[in-house]
Amino acid sequence: MSKMSEAALGGQFTFPGTSSTVQRIGYGAMQLAGPGVWGPPKDPDAALAVLREAVAAGVNHIDTSDFYGPHVTNQIIRQALHPYPEGLVIVTKLGARRPPDQSWQLAISPQELTEGVHDNLRNLGLEALDIVNYRAMGAGAGHGPAEGSIAEQVAVLADLKRQGLIRHIGLSNVTASQVKEAQTITDVVCVQNNYNLVNREDDAFIDDLARQGIAYVPFFPLGGFTPLQSSSLTDVANRLGSTPMQVALAWLLHRSPNILLIPGTSSVAHLRENLAAGQLTLSPDTLTELDGIAVSAGTVEH
Ligand SMILES: NC(=O)c1ccc[n+]([C@@H]2O[C@H](COP(=O)([O-])OP(=O)(O)OC[C@H]3O[C@@H](n4cnc5c(N)ncnc54)[C@H](OP(=O)(O)O)[C@@H]3O)[C@@H](O)[C@H]2O)c1
Secondary structure, X not given: OOHHHOHHHHOEEEOOOOOOEEEOEOEEOHHHOOHHHEOOOOOHHHHHXXXXXHHHOOOOEEEOOOOOEOOHXXXXXXXXXXXXXXXXXXXXXXOEEOOOOOOOEEOXXXXXXXXXXXXXXXXXXXXXXXXXXXXOOOOOOOOOOOOOOOHHHHHHHHHHHHOOOEEEEEEEOOOHXXXXXXXXXXXXXXXXXXXXXXXXXXXXXXXXXXHHXXXXXXXXXXXXXXXXXXXXXXXXXXXXXXXXXXXXXXXXXXXXXXXXXXXXXXXXXXXXXXXXXXXXXXXXXXXXHHHHHHHXXXXXXX
């Protein structure tokens, strides 16, 4: 099997109302920054190799942010891949900043959002950003969505889109009603929330977005900083001759056709393992067994 076909095995998705089609198996770049998503990578050559290997294997959807590092991840992407291959979709996000104490602070004023777009453009070496996610609640990866208006921030991004600096707008860490509110201002092409085999709180939301053709891009698809651990997951993986992480990713691909994967890794070996998840077919019985993991974790109702 050629390398080119690896990412393609998970299938493709076209963002709604756009001509942008990506492989469903993409890559999340957050793990390329140093410990605590701060500073340079432990192994800069490995970071470059991961990005180049991903693109060589057909990945054309990379998730990033200028607050990873800060700036570090975008600069590594530029160093590894610029000039970018045709069709590569780089998705970035706004809504937070990282002061020198390494904390995560909100950056949601019109001025901060506008500066954020220019920072991303400069660090990525682009004239327009393919997709910008407004990340609500900005502070810290572990904070879940909170209700509240995001209209002011979405209006700023819509204005930057009219200026040609952003091609498409997405939302992150949001609720269904926040998506509806944003859609009164602009088109929304993707939603990026915390979701995986164990954390299933967005199940109904995913189905709603699928009906609208909007991409759902789970962050922490492998469980995040502490990857998923479950004896049922290990049992299934052993039976299929695969790894638990591959099964977790394959389950997401089976869960809904609008789910796009952006697993994060700093290792070429893990990248290759994750790309191979697109080869796995899960039977209805296996899917039911895997659904049981969320039921026992209490995130899916009986
Ligand atoms: N919108 C948001 O608020 C938000 C929040 C968090 C993340 N994100 C985005 O979502 C992407 C994915 O999330 P994430 O990277 O935090 O978490 P993740 O993809 O769920 O998991 C990453 C962790 O899993 C490990 N890993 C990856 N592949 C593995 C494999 N095959 N076997 C064993 N361990 C493996 C990584 O370590 P190694 O480096 O050792 O492989 C890392 O510790 C990020 O990269 C980022 O782009 C967005």
